[in-house]
């Protein structure tokens with residue numbers, strides 16, 4: 360079960376909606392923050408707190424790509440490879456991260472430091488290629504500057 | 514043109530309510546309340562404002578339907594999902610000018626008789642989330658949101674609902690499903706959201722940019738607004754330009770400006786003096802235009818005549834180094850990934866198209882693959898439940914129409930030369 364502070368946080372969100380189902384996405388985000396990913400336990404906690412069937416919680420959670428269904432590294436690199444980023448070199452960056460840090464596309468480095476997820480457009484096409492590291496935006500990426508950026512994440 | 518939507522965004526504190534008020538902000542809300550609901554509605558009608566989310570639906574018409582429905586409460590939802598690849602026009606409003614959107618939403622809520630609003634914000638904009646939350650808290654504190662707005666007993670409550678990485682949730686009925694805590698799959702229309710929307714109540718869904726036009730419209734009046742830009746689609750428009758131009762970015766320009774002028778006058782032309790090959794004018798779901806067809810007016814009425822669509826005004830510029838087969842393949846990977854799975858033509862069609870494109874791009878294309886692509890896309894077109902599937906098919910058909918030789922070359926030489 361979630362601790363009391365988390366339950367209170369979810370209760371505060373619930374009042375913004377006319378029914379309890381509608382607090383599901385926010386509650387899943389909170390569960391993901393608490394557990395690092397949406398483990399069975401995390402989803403059970405959501406189901407219990409919102410009093411929704413587990414199957415419903417799982418069904419919704421599985422639809423959205425930002426909910427994680429396996430454990431990820433300490434830092435999540437979300438690199439866009441959609442067209443605007445692709446034509447300005449995003450794929451080279453994916454290869455580079457593979458060689459430099461040993462992270463495969465949609466995989467995690469051996470030391471558990473980074474996970475790499477290939478993203479669809481993240482709304483930074485004018486400063487492509489772009490990525491999110493955890494919740495921070497980085498734009499105009501090159502093989503040179505990406506190393507310096509990632510060094511800030513231990 | 515004087516900037517309105519992007520006014521003040523160079524001010525580092527532009528998202529602060531004090532700066533917004535200093536620049537005349539929230540005055541238009543008072544003005545609108547002074548005018549009364551019906552007069553504001555009339556101004557919107559006169560202005561000819563069309564939705565900026567992609568479809569260009571007349572805003573006044575949508576609002577009239579919702580107002581005419583006797584059911585209460587009504588809900589106002591701002592579509593800040595901005596998922597169409599190539600699109601980053603709403604982001605500067607959300608991050609740098611959040612009070613413009615909030616003021617627009619309060620005005621809209623007042624006119625529509627909606628007391629609850631939500632901003633459906635894409636999950637990929639965590640910074641905007643914090644900025645919006647802070648701006649909303651400021652607006653509550655200064656009585657621009659709450660139960661007694663401006664001391665006039667007007668009630669409007671606003672909060673942010675964060676999406677979680679599903680492009681289809683930008684489609685308004687999928688968005689409503691998603692707010693309700695469900696999978697984001699489109700609903701059957703009719704009934705339309707203006708009658709049966711969120712929690713089965715009349716619901717208006719409008720794009721960030723659409724709602725942000727409201728304060729301007731009140732400021733100058735519907736008639737003056739109608740004189741900006743093109744006759745059939747007036748107003749200022751945000752164009753977001755990416756790819757091979759010297760100065761990519763978001764530009765606020767009159768609707769109806771020529772695509773060529775956007776690229777050459779405003780964005781400094783093609784990067785490094787390279788040669789232009791093609792432009793995707795309205796986001797990845799809109800049909801590609803070859804270099805010689807870009808002298809067209811960028812608005813909702815003229816673009817279909819020019820062979821494409823205005824979409825979200827997301828201009829993707831590609832020089833001669835770009836492989837069009839690869840672009841098509843990447844686009845179809847996107848559509849396959851984002852297909853919600855509800856209807857067969859889209860779910861199976863995007864999978865097929867992606868597979869055929871993948872083998873052509875990787876030098877394993879077969880004779881007859883171009884015809885197969887056209888067949889599959891042709892069968893999908895017009896038969897999918899929502900416009901996502903149509904968009905995917907249209908992208909493939911346009912690419913084959915304009916760049917057939919590149920597809921043939923890949924198949925004949927069994928490789929991609931780019």
Ligand SMILES: Cc1cc2nc3c(=O)[nH]c(=O)nc-3n(C[C@H](O)[C@H](O)[C@H](O)COP(=O)(O)O)c2cc1C
Nearest residue numbers: 564565566592594595596683684685719720723900
């Ligand atoms: C697949 C799909 C994705 C869409 N994505 C968005 C989006 O990200 N933002 C948006 O404002 N409208 C999007 N739309 C359009 C909405 O369905 C709707 O028309 C729009 O929010 C209405 O607002 P408007 O009248 O202000 O344009 C999308 C439509 C489809 C079919």
Ligand code: SF4
Nearest residue numbers: 853855856859899902
């Ligand atoms: S066209 Fe695609 S996205 Fe739209 S309802 Fe059908 S499967 Fe879902």
Ligand code: FES
Nearest residue numbers: 439444480483484
């Ligand atoms: S295509 Fe990469 S951020 Fe838009």
